[in-house]
Amino acid sequence: MSQESPDWVTRGLPHIWQPYTQMKTAAKPLAAARAKGSRIVLADGRELIDGIASWWTACHGYNHPHIREAVVAQLDLMPHVMFGGLVHEPALTLARRLAALLPDPLERVFFSDSGSVAIEVAMKMAVQFWLNRGEAGRTRFISFKGGYHGDTFAAMAVCDPEEGMHSLFKGVMPEQIIAELPVDDARAAALEAVLARHAHEAAAILVEPLAQGAGGMLFHDTAVLRALRGAADRHGLLLIFDEIFTGFGRTGALFACEEAGVTPDILTLSKALTGGTMGLAATIASTRVFEGFLSDDPRRALMHGPTFMANPLACAAANASLDLFEREPRLKQVARIAAALEAGLEPCRDLPRVRDVRVKGAIGVVELERIADLNDLKRRFVEAGVFVRPFGNVVYLTPAFTIGEADLASLTGAIVRVLKEMARAG
Ligand SMILES: *Cc1c(COP(=O)(O)O)cnc(C)c1O
Numbered sequence: 264m265s266q267e268s269p270d271w272v273t274r275g276l277p278h279i280w281q282p283y284t285q286m287k288t289a290a291k292p293l294a295a296a297r298a299k300g301s302r303i304v305l306a307d308g309r310e311l312i313d314g315i316a317s318w319w320t321a322c323h324g325y326n327h328p329h330i331r332e333a334v335v336a337q338l339d340l341m342p343h344v345m346f347g348g349l350v351h352e353p354a355l356t357l358a359r360r361l362a363a364l365l366p367d368p369l370e371r372v373f374f375s376d377s378g379s380v381a382i383e384v385a386m387k388m389a390v391q392f393w394l395n396r397g398e399a400g401r402t403r404f405i406s407f408k409g410g411y412h413g414d415t416f417a418a419m420a421v422c423d424p425e426e427g428m429h430s431l432f433k434g435v436m437p438e439q440i441i442a443e444l445p446v447d448d449a450r451a452a453a454l455e456a457v458l459a460r461h462a463h464e465a466a467a468i469l470v471e472p473l474a475q476g477a478g479g480m481l482f483h484d485t486a487v488l489r490a491l492r493g494a495a496d497r498h499g500l501l502l503i504f505d506e507i508f509t510g511f512g513r514t515g516a517l518f519a520c521e522e523a524g525v526t527p528d529i530l531t532l533s534k535a536l537t538g539g540t541m542g543l544a545a546t547i548a549s550t551r552v553f554e555g556f557l558s559d560d561p562r563r564a565l566m567h568g569p570t571f572m573a574n575p576l577a578c579a580a581a582n583a584s585l586d587l588f589e590r591e592p593r594l595k596q597v598a599r600i601a602a603a604l605e606a607g608l609e610p611c612r613d614l615p616r617v618r619d620v621r622v623k624g625a626i627g628v629v630e631l632e633r634i635a636d637l638n639d640l641k642r643r644f645v646e647a648g649v650f651v652r653p654f655g656n657v658v659y660l661t662p663a664f665t666i667g668e669a670d671l672a673s674l675t676g677a678i679v680r681v682l683k684e685m686a687r688a689g
Pocket of ligand 1: 377378379380382411412413414471476477505506507508509533534
């Protein structure tokens with residue numbers, strides 16, 4: 264594509280460092296020019312059907328006019344103002360709406376600008392909650408294999424040990440307690456033993472409820488979350504739900520905590536919060552956690568404050584995204600997508616080296632024994648006219664909820680065809 268590459272690509276590429284990418288061997292990245300609905304238009308004119316919704320953020324499709332109008336209107340008034348000592352309408356409206364949507368005790372919203380930071384804030388909140396009660400030494404966290412909570416050091420430390428590259432960065436990160444989810448009696452007993460040993464030095468249990476995303480696209484059922492709530496209460500720990508992947512309908516309910524009927528003490532949101540338009544995240548605390556910081560001592564205040572927290576443009580986008588959840592049948596669309604993913608990916612079950620095919624809400628996963636050449640697989644998808652980004656040993660779809668039936672069929676069809684081709688190639 265070099266010959267048709269626009270000037271900004273050839274001159275800019277030598278100065279860009281891409282995420283999780285071996286820059287020596289990486290395939291040339293695709294140059295995106297525009298995006299609309301479920302389509303990404305490349306600089307060379309090709310149009311790809313998007314299966315990922317930009318790491319599952321663009322739940323209403325790209326460039327939704329309602330969100331764009333809200334951002335433009337806010338741009339006229341005030342693109343940004345600091346949140347220390349000042350508040351503004353988009354942030355206060357968003358906080359009120361989020362609190363109304365979430366289970367009752369989750370009432371206090373702390374804004375930041377990315378998911379990893381929302382997790383850092385949740386972890387700091389949990390540790391300082393205990394410190395404020397005079398319980399020093401509760402500095403560790405219990406989290407789970409297969410989990411993903413972000414790329415900053417504290418967040419990495421609570422990821423799956425392999426996914427979070429714990430051995431590579433040994434010595435830099437705090438060592439946390441990574442357990443297995445209590446999905447059966449044996450693992451429930453193992454978790455109980457871990458808690459008996461470590462609860463006194465731990466601040467909280469941290470989990471992605473119902474669906475673990477970037478750590479492997481793994482699902483568990485609501486009983487696991489009820490068990491974790493019970494365990495946290497028995498051992499006097501806070502429970503943190505990281506709903507950065509699951510929040511805003513991805514698993515079928517607006518929030519996983521709602522589907523499970525389990526209320527955490529702290530909950531994190533980001534990813535689809537602004538409908539995939541801007542960086543914004545929220546850490547939402549229960550009244551009990553919030554009240555743990557009320558004191559005449561200024562040092563007991565929550566010690567965090569990102570420069571661009573509660574950016575008005577991002578909050579306006581998030582409010583517009585919530586409007587769309589109210590006005591349009593998003594959860595019905597998710598149910599329809601789930602059915603189409605089930606049917607469309609079903610033929611993968613019969614392919615060699617396919618270990619599992621699973622669907623939850625608008626998440627479709629084909630797990631392989633292994634993927635020998637990820638770059639080759641990605642290239643084949645682009646040739647098939649779709650944007651799909653397999654990682655590890657999984658090929659997954661997390662499309663926009665507004666995706667059309669034909670586009671969704673093209674996505675699942677491309678996955679079946681490309682995996683068949685790969686199987687034939689050996
Ligand atoms: C993406 C993600 C994060 C990290 O968010 P960033 O905005 O990339 O820092 C944390 N937790 C979960 C569940 C995520 O999916």
